[in-house]
Structure formats: structure tokens, C-alpha cells
Amino acid sequence: MATPAANPGLDVMKQVNRQFVTGVTVVTTMDGETPRGLAVNAFSSVSLDPATVMVCVQRTSSTHDCLFRANHLAINILSTDQLDVVATFAGKAADKFANVEWESGPFGSPLIARSGARMEAEIRERLQASTHTVFICRVVHASVDDRSPMVYSAGRFFDGGALAPLS
Numbered sequence: 003m004a005t006p007a008a009n010p011g012l013d014v015m016k017q018v019n020r021q022f023v024t025g026v027t028v029v030t031t032m033d034g035e036t037p038r039g040l041a042v043n044a045f046s047s048v049s050l051d052p053a054t055v056m057v058c059v060q061r062t063s064s065t066h067d068c069l070f071r072a073n074h075l076a077i078n079i080l081s082t083d084q085l086d087v088v089a090t091f092a093g094k095a096a097d098k099f100a101n102v103e104w105e106s107g108p109f110g111s112p113l114i115a116r117s118g119a120r121m122e123a124e125i126r127e128r129l130q131a132s133t134h135t136v137f138i139c140r141v142v143h144a145s146v147d148d149r150s151p152m153v154y155s156a157g158r159f160f161d162g163g164a165l166a167p168l169s
Contacts, residue, residue: 053141076111081149
């Protein structure tokens with residue numbers, strides 16, 4: 003039996019993470035009158051009843067501090083026709099919303115048009131986890147479209163609606 007590594011290296015962890023398929027989201031909030039957001043793949047449902055979700059955001063992100071101060075945020079689950087949106091929100095542009103169609107949700111958070119699903123959530127807890135903050139949120143509004151979801155694996159984006167089922 004092999005002796006387990008005490009601390010797997012960065013390269014091994016990158017390889018491990020490339021084996022995991024994730025959805026692609028853009029997390030948004032308002033910073034006063036200014037919409038802010040970033041691409042996030044560290045999103046998960048925590049509970050269906052009550053509807054609770056979590057997102058993890060690196061503390062060095064330019065969007066982190068306004069999210070930390072916010073009461074609400076939106077999670078926009080991107081569809082396959084939003085490669086332009088993910089490219090914008092994964093980047094460092096000063097105004098990521100300049101060429102993105104969006105509307106305010108019932109609690110004021112930016113909801114991005116063409117998303118496969120959109121939800122607005124009240125931030126309930128902010129947990130510090132190493133280099134990231136884990137935001138635990140109660141969903142207060144949600145909508146779903148019939149668009150196929152975008153998924154991410156090994157540095158590439160895929161059509162989540164075209165996945166082949168296992169038999």
C-alpha cells in the first residue's frame with residue numbers, strides 16, 4: 003500500500019480538479035448604484051428546504067469586498083450561448099456590465115439575461131476558508147429558462163445539454 007502524501011502539491015490538486023465537471027455561474031451584487039460580478043464555478047446547493055446555496059469567492063477578487071458587505075447576491079447559471087458573458091466576468095474589465103443585458107431582481111441584485119437559471123439569495127453566513135470566503139445564502143427568488151447549461155472541465159467549456167447518459 004502506498005504511503006499517502008502529507009500535503010499534495012499544487013500541480014496534483016490542479017489535476018484532481020480537472021477531473022471534476024462543474025457548472026458555470028456569474029455571481030453578482032450591487033455596490034451602491036454600481037453592478038459588480040465575477041465568474042464562479044465554486045457553487046453548490048446546500049439544501050432544498052429551505053432553499054440554501056453556497057458560493058466561494060477568493061478574497062483577492064475585486065468583487066469580494068462588495069459581496070462581503072452586501073445583504074443579497076444573485077447567482078446566474080450560464081447557458082451554452084453565453085461564452086461572451088463568461089469571458090467578460092472571468093476578466094478584469096472595469097465595467098463588466100457595459101455590454102451585458104441584465105435586470106434588477108426583486109431584491110436589487112443583477113440578473114443576467116440569457117442565463118439558464120437565475121436566483122437571488124440573502125447572504126446568511128460568511129465563513130473564512132483559507133484564501134476564500136464561503137457565502138451561505140438563502141434563496142429568495144428563482145427562475146429557470148429552457149436553455150442548456152454551460153459546463154466546465156479541464157479548462158474547457160461544454161454543452162451541458164448534450165451530455166450522453168450512461169446506460
